[in-house]
Amino acid sequence: MKKTYFIWLGVQFVVWAIALVGFPSVLNEGRIAGICLFFIILFIHPLFTEKPRIQSILFYVQAMAILIIFYPLEHAFNPFLLLIQALIMAEAVFYLNRLRSLVVIGVQLGIAAWIVMEANLTASQLTWCGLFYFLLVIAMLHYQVVRKRKLDVRKKNDVLLSEYRKIRRLLLTEEEQARQDERMLIGHEIHDSVGHKLTALLMQLEVFRLAAAEEDKEKIKNLKELAEQSLKETRRAVRSFKQKEVGGLQGVIRLIRKLELESFMKINFSVKHGAFAAPLTGEQSFAIYRAVQEALTNIMKHSSTREAQVLFESPGGSIFRFEVINLTALNPFFQEGFGLRAMRDRLEKVGGSLEIQHDERQFVVRGIIRLIERSE
Template sequence: MCMNLYWIWLLFNAVAWSFAILGFSGDLSEITWRLFGLSLFFILFFFMPLVKEKPVISTVLIAINAVISVIILFPQQGEPFNLFLLLILSLLIGEAYYQLSTRLASIIAIVSTIGVIFIILNKDLSATEISFILLYLVFLIAAIILYKQTKNEKDDFFLRYDVLLSEYRSLKRRVVSEEESARQEERTLIAHEIHDSVGHKLTALLMQMEAFRLTADEKDQEQIQSLKSLASESLEETRNAVKVLKSNEIGGLQGILRLIRMLETESFIRIQFSVKHGAFTVPLTGEQSFVIFRSVQEALTNIMKHSNAREAEISFEAPGGSVFRFEISNPVMNSYRFEEGFGLTSMRERLDKIGGQLEVQKTEEQFIVKGFIKLAD
């Protein structure tokens, strides 16, 4: 989006200057220095994206371009006032109010106004021309200030919306976490009840049957042994049921997909899944599942923070059953360099701890996070 705006501003300036230079007159040397000034104007214009994060430097560059425009289009002997100067200064003032704060943008408006007034004072213009120029500047600045106020209110509205949305997501996660905690407590309570009642009674039954077997007749031994085996199997199944009830961990890729699906619902991101080469059946441990989920979650969090595109592609694969690979990619709309922050660094450390590796790539069109984990034989 930012790059598209840059090209739009460039197009507007190029068109305005194309018509403005048609009014150039004089000898070759005079036209030459004007063209040199025009070249300097566009050189500074091309520097603007590099200092976008430094508003003071941006203000200086735009102010210099305003002065250059006034100097280049200053009417020479016998030349009329070049009205395209007003259009070029309007573009500079508009760009300043769009990118900078009101205080810094006002500096550009003041510099441009002083330049136009300097031309009025040093050239013999008619009253009609002077009135038109002054009214144009007054209406332009008033309109841009009104636009800036409206834009600030809109930005404030979206900021409050994002804060409320973040609070809603946090509350939703907390509710889900509390529900899961209550559910787990209930499961644990049921497991204890089964263990303390059914488990103990089956154990006592086995002990009594063993005591009865020692005193029973030979003809009843086979039936008693069969009953004892049935009681042992029941006790083992009860113990397994207790273990399942106490377990709160869903391992494997299925658990990861369940957690990511919940994150997708909360974050309103369109996610395309791609599962290849037996990734569904790969035997992941609980720690591996947790690290993969946290890695995917961090990648999606980066998308929410730094990307305007609410979409991502996630792929899992386990070629040969020796490694588990995952890849998260999303489209990007800027060419800025990225630096690994705390989230990506933590992701890399988690993967290194379990023998994995992380790779982060940024192209002109995509931001890609890749990782793999070595699986046990």
């Protein structure tokens, strides 16, 4: 609305600057007072955008000011009256509903008829003025009808968009629940079948070890330790199936997909230099996931744009680097909050570091994790 007001104001200044050229020699005190009144109303008009009744009264007062300014004292008609009245009618149609705007248009047409009757106009000039006002009113009413339809369509689109988001959220929830149920089912199957059989095998090996000869007990002991390790690995796998949240690169891809569907973010995800083959531990993968999640969440909350770039790379296999870039203006009041500090602490615990780059063009969150010790 602020931008629209300045557009109206600029057009008014241009038209008035040209219109005043039409009667520079007859600018008496009454006309100067009318011009002052007109522009006072023009400047205070935005204060009453939520009060259509007061806006209508202001338009009526502007019509009276137009009558004072353009009244043909010497029967001289200023044709720029048509443009100024057209602007007032257009503003009334833009800001008011149909009934109030029709009343304002009627008042303006009455003022125009009075001025035209007092001026010495020929029949062709009267016909031209009548045709101009007729086409102007038809265009204004047509614009109002089209604008009303557009607002109705926008409201319907907003409702449909809200319903779409609810359905997408429900589908994602159901999909996640189905995936979790499937993981739980697989975990139970592993636990009930493989786990129980390994436990039975351990018991039979122990019984066999007690009854075996001394030279065979060492071999049976090794077999028992191998079975115990297999049982521990099976239990660890079952516990991982029960974990609901998935971190690492897979979790980042799912997070990006969720944000694009639900929050309509535009995310450019790039993977370079063997990032998928980087030897990351589980803790490092989860720390990367949390860092990217926090950075994208901050973009949604604080950025004026809903676009981001996510980059993963592992140059040389010695380090893993990720970047989350958001093209936004510089904020002179920026300070690191709890989320960024927690992100830095989490990365430092897994042998990494966090860098924040903030300039006039972009905001960059860059994390680096060293992989040298793990590769060795």
